[in-house]
Amino acid sequence: SQTIHQWPATLVQPVGSPLSLECTVEGTSNPNLYWYRQAAGRGLQLLFYSVGIGQISSEVPQNLSASRPQDRQFILSSKKLLLSDSGFYLCAWSLLAGNEQFFGPGTRLTVL
Amino acid sequence: GEDVEQSLFLSVREGDSSVINCTYTDSSSTYLYWYKQEPGAGLQLLTYIFSNMDMKQDQRLTVLLNKKDKHLSLRIADTQTGDSAIYFCAASNYGGSQGNLIFGKGTKLSVKP
Numbered sequence: 001s002q003t004i005h006q007w008p009a010t011l012v013q014p015v016g017s018p019l020s021l022e023c024t025v026e027g028t029s030n031p032n033l034y035w036y037r038q039a040a041g042r043g044l045q046l047l048f049y050s051v052g053i054g055q056i057s058s059e060v061p062q063n064l065s066a067s068r069p070q071d072r073q074f075i076l077s078s079k080k081l082l083l084s085d086s087g088f089y090l091c092a093w094s095l096l097a098g099n100e101q102f103f104g105p106g107t108r109l110t111v112l
Numbered sequence: 113g114e115d116v117e118q119s120l121f122l123s124v125r126e127g128d129s130s131v132i133n134c135t136y137t138d139s140s141s142t143y144l145y146w147y148k149q150e151p152g153a154g155l156q157l158l159t160y161i162f163s164n165m166d167m168k169q170d171q172r173l174t175v176l177l178n179k180k181d182k183h184l185s186l187r188i189a190d191t192q193t194g195d196s197a198i199y200f201c202a203a204s205n206y207g208g209s210q211g212n213l214i215f216g217k218g219t220k221l222s223v224k225p
Contacts, residue, residue: 030119032212042198043217044155090154097212100145103154 002027006091006104012086013111019064019078021107023091026072031093033074034101035066050074067090086111113162114138114205118216125224130188132219135200139182141203146175146186149198149218158186158199195222 003026013019025031035047046059048066056066063082067075074091088108092101115137124130136144142163143212147155159169161175161184168175174187188195198218 042220044215049212051120055136073122092155094212098142100143100157101202101213102157105154106152108152 002093002102003102004091004102006089006107008107009105010108011110013081013109015083015111016080019076019081019085019109021076021089021091021109022073023074023076023104025074025093026069028072028093028095030071031095032097033068034094035074035076036090036092036094038090038106040087044090045075081111082112085109114141114203114214116201116214116216118199118201118219120217120219121222123222123224124191126191126193128191130186130191130221130223132186132188132199132201134182134184134186134216134223136182136201136203136214138203138205138214139179141205143204144175144177144184145178145202145204145213146173146217147200148200149200151197155200178202191221191223193223193225196221 006026010047032051034049050056050068053068064078088106090106091104094101117135143160145160146158148158149155159170161177172189176185190209198220200218201216202213
């Protein structure tokens with residue numbers, strides 16, 4: 001069966017510090033991968049998605065970036081965090097575009 | 113592009129039925145999904161319906177789709193306190209650039225004992 005992992009589960013970082021969040025998927029090959037942010041207003045904001053290694057599509061201009069160094073690994077990064085980067089970051093995968101997405105447990109990021 | 117709308121809050125008493133409504137704009141959406149999010153957790157896929165279906169039932173969950181009105185609903189029978197969560201509606205969007213699933217903002221269901 002397929003599983004999706006995210007770490008860390010929680011993170012508290014000062015403004016201006018770097019960020020690296022990791023997401024890995026097991027039990028499937030060549031998944032579509034997604035990063036979402038969920039702020040206090042609860043809605044999901046799609047940040048990045050990837051259809052293959054090295055292929056990243058960005059949905060919202062910001063100081064975050066994403067990379068996919070391996071088929072089942074998706075990394076969200078920032079060189080310098082802003083207060084507004086605080087939120088709940090969710091990684092998800094799907095087999096095909098438009099099909100159901102399966103979500104990881106999330107990372108709670110607090111920028112102070 | 114596709115837009116998905118939901119009411120933000122719903123409060124019911126334990127044992128009653130809950131009905132969560134959702135509207136979407138793109139009539140070409142092939143799949144429509146319901147997700148549940150418990151506090152501090154990721155989204156869990158509850159059920160989905162294909163656009164050529166009107167209804168799908170899965171134990172306490174019933175999904176109704178009115179394709180003409182682009183209206184989707186999720187009915188939870190015999191609602192329990194463990195059903196308290198945020199419920200997201202999502203529509204597939206194959207031709208769009210937004211990662212191919214468009215989510216509503218979520219409906220927070222509160223179940224009172």
